[in-house]
Amino acid sequence: MLILQRKEGESLLIGDEVEVTVLAVEAGRVRLAIQAPRSVTILRSELKGAVQANREAAEEEVSPLELLGVLKEKKE
Template sequence: MLVLTRKTNEQIVIADGLITITVVRVLGGKVRLSIDAPRAISVHRAEVSGSDFGAAESDTELTAVSGVLVPGSTASLLKELVDA
């Protein structure tokens, strides 16, 4: 697992720019994110998808954002998924 620290308006780029996550706002223990991804890539909060992505390890409220899980999650695999 990779853990990154970002401030408001800073970004995380995934798969050579295919997916960009921007921290829009941090307020009182909540983080608002903007996710720019191709329509072919499914993005859901873990509690909505019914999966155990990013389950909280404490009683702290956690909103997780998850994308499609691709074995070997490389940029080329994601691009193949988008182009399909």
């Protein structure tokens, strides 16, 4: 892991196409601006786990009868 210190207005480059600029540091929070090509996915780390869980849930095979049973339970 690389650890850097940057002040407001300073930037860092990731490869040739991604630039991260520190916009503000206030009350223990940092505002960042990220300039990258549209083909680069930018995702908050806490959402990465949610995306993976969603993919895994979508891949699970559940029989239609089992799904109907769940719906019936919710209706009651």
